[in-house]
Amino acid sequence: MSGRHAAIAGLGLTEVGKVYGRTAADFADEAVRLAVTDAGLKLRDVDGLLINAGKSPGLDLGLAKRLGLRDLTLLSQVQSFGASAGIMVAQAATAVLSGAATTVVCVFADAPLRENARSGDAYLSSSLAATGFRSAETAGGFTSVNHRYAVAAARYMAHYGVTDDHLGAVAVGQRQWAAHNPAAQFRKPLTLEDYHRSRWVVEPLHLFDCCLVSNGGAAVVVTTAERAAALPRPPVHVWGWGQAHPGYVMERGSDFGLVTGAAASGAAAMKMAGITPSDVDVREIYDCYTYTVLVTLEDYGFCAKGEAGELAASGALAPGGALPTNTGGGQLSGFYLWGMTPLVEAVQQVRGQAGEGRQVPRHDVALVSGNGGVLDHHATLVLGAGHAS
Amino acid sequence: MTAHIIARRDAASAAWFDGLTEGLLLIRRCDACGHHCRPDAEACTACESRDLRWAETMGTARVVAAVSTPGEAGTATIQALVELAEGPWMHAPVLGASSAPPPGTALVLTILRPDHGEPFPAFTVPA
Ligand SMILES: [Zn+2]
Numbered sequence: 001m002s003g004r005h006a007a008i009a010g011l012g013l014t015e016v017g018k019v020y021g022r023t024a025a026d027f028a029d030e031a032v033r034l035a036v037t038d039a040g041l042k043l044r045d046v047d048g049l050l051i052n053a054g055k056s057p058g059l060d061l062g063l064a065k066r067l068g069l070r071d072l073t074l075l076s077q078v079q080s081f082g083a084s085a086g087i088m089v090a091q092a093a094t095a096v097l098s099g100a101a102t103t104v105v106c107v108f109a110d111a112p113l114r115e116n117a118r119s120g121d122a123y124l125s126s127s128l129a130a131t132g133f134r135s136a137e138t139a140g141g142f143t144s145v146n147h148r149y150a151v152a153a154a155r156y157m158a159h160y161g162v163t164d165d166h167l168g169a170v171a172v173g174q175r176q177w178a179a180h181n182p183a184a185q186f187r188k189p190l191t192l193e194d195y196h197r198s199r200w201v202v203e204p205l206h207l208f209d210c211c212l213v214s215n216g217g218a219a220v221v222v223t224t225a226e227r228a229a230a231l232p233r234p235p236v237h238v239w240g241w242g243q244a245h246p247g248y249v250m251e252r253g254s255d256f257g258l259v260t261g262a263a264a265s266g267a268a269a270m271k272m273a274g275i276t277p278s279d280v281d282v283r284e285i286y287d288c289y290t291y292t293v294l295v296t297l298e299d300y301g302f303c304a305k306g307e308a309g310e311l312a313a314s315g316a317l318a319p320g321g322a323l324p325t326n327t328g329g330g331q332l333s334g335f336y337l338w339g340m341t342p343l344v345e346a347v348q349q350v351r352g353q354a355g356e357g358r359q360v361p362r363h364d365v366a367l368v369s370g371n372g373g374v375l376d377h378h379a380t381l382v383l384g385a386g387h388a389s
Numbered sequence: 390m391t392a393h394i395i396a397r398r399d400a401a402s403a404a405w406f407d408g409l410t411e412g413l414l415l416i417r418r419c420d421a422c423g424h425h426c427r428p429d430a431e432a433c434t435a436c437e438s439r440d441l442r443w444a445e446t447m448g449t450a451r452v453v454a455a456v457s458t459p460g461e462a463g464t465a466t467i468q469a470l471v472e473l474a475e476g477p478w479m480h481a482p483v484l485g486a487s488s489a490p491p492p493g494t495a496l497v498l499t500i501l502r503p504d505h506g507e508p509f510p511a512f513t514v515p516a
Binding site: 128131132135136139140141142143147148150151152154155158159199200203204205251252256 | 394395396397398399401402405406425426427428429434453454455456457458459465466468469470472476477478479480481482489491492501503506507509510511
């Protein structure tokens with residue numbers, strides 16, 4: 001991109017995990033305040049608010065009133081599930097570049113976990129209430145999103161000869177990163193043996209192939225690069241963005257499971273930023289499952305199709321590897337705030353403030369992915385420390 | 390196949406569930422171009438025509454990808470994304486297999502009729 005840029009000038013992350021007694025709106029309220037303070041601004045400086053609500057009810061446009069925001073020129077809810085964070089940042093960037101707003105906060109919060117309830121239950125209820133055609137599938141055993149992703153993973157693994165050792169290497173490597181992330185929910189070392197011993201959720205997905213569930217909230221402040229340069233935090237420039245919504249036709253010839261929206265949205269974002277995969281220093285990949293890390297890395301062009309499993313097994317994605325990936329532990333070991341999980345870590349990395357054991361030495365360019373539905377929605381952001389070439 | 394999860398008809402699926410009750414797995418066939426679409430298709434995925442009509446399937450399919458869900462006491466159930474001989478894909482259980490059959494495995498239709506709820510399609514690996 002040449003000319004004017006947008007930049008992320010503030011970051012807010014609440015306490016995450018098994019944090020009870022607070023609603024999604026409570027977390028969102030705190031995340032916005034934290035992000036605005038982090039940016040060295042006041043709430044009165046905010047003229048745009050984009051809200052992505054998760055599974056739990058009560059987070060909506062009323063957040064603006066609750067925060068006491070007045071005279072906004074941009075206020076909307078965004079919903080593309082796991083792709084929402086990237087899409088909000090792209091919309092915020094467009095708004096500040098067009099002059100429609102100067103300072104836009106993008107926030108996600110959710111509180112699906114309840115005390116004394118199993119984590120898995122938080123995401124179960126909606127599929128069991130299905131009616132019509134869909135209910136024939138749930139009655140037939142497709143009772144959760146895990147089943148639908150397991151089918152995608154099984155197809156991908158059979159097609160490319162990817163093994164559960166490869167998936168396990170993703171889980172093990174990300175746990176190594178999480179050990180250095182104070183916000184991560186799982187920091188205890190994980191071995192490949194531990195991975196293999198963990199129960200099947202839906203084979204080929206072990207427990208440690210699946211993301212955790214978290215309560216919490218996160219927000220970023222997007223403004224112009226000029227304005228961000230005058231604020232206290234190192235600006236994180238928004239160099240490029242892309243979306244892809246493949247609309248898989250589920251019939252003969254579909255590449256569902258084999259190629260994702262990362263291919264189109266990544267190409268669009270990197271083209272806008274004027275970079276190629278070899279320019280990327282750190283990758284924050286949407287990891288609702290280990291499988292999505294592998295397929296997304298391939299679709300972005302970090303390796304050929306079918307080769308990401310070997311890459312993970314070689315240790316390339318883990319601390320000390322050539323392609324540092326999901327450096328906060330991701331959603332598998334860190335915390336699960338939909339697309340905010342990879343975005344939060346990318347902002348910290350590009351700032352150079354990710355901390356001991358976690359900060360990658362070269363951190364000028366970060367690639368951030370978001371994935372929503374069952375590979376239905378994809379968003380990519382290219383974030384950079386300096387100005388794009 | 391958990392006991393308390395049942396198939397429930399709605400207006401859009403009533404004719405499809407009626408077909409299953411009569412022992413038929415119906416899909417949508419395009420009058421304009423002959424393409425076969427999933428039962429939930431509103432328009433032809435090949436030509437966008439909205440002139441779709443219910444059509445019987447042959448009741449044969451192949452595994453696109455199959456998975457295994459652990460149950461009580463070491464048991465497991467198998468679920469699969471299957472490709473009907475006519476082309477549409479469905480998510481359905483595979484009965485009588487002890488592990489997930491590989492992609493390409495031939496399947497035949499069997500209609501399950503639980504005590505509660507509507508009948509729904511399942512598949513078996515022929516002996
Ligand atoms: Zn047609």
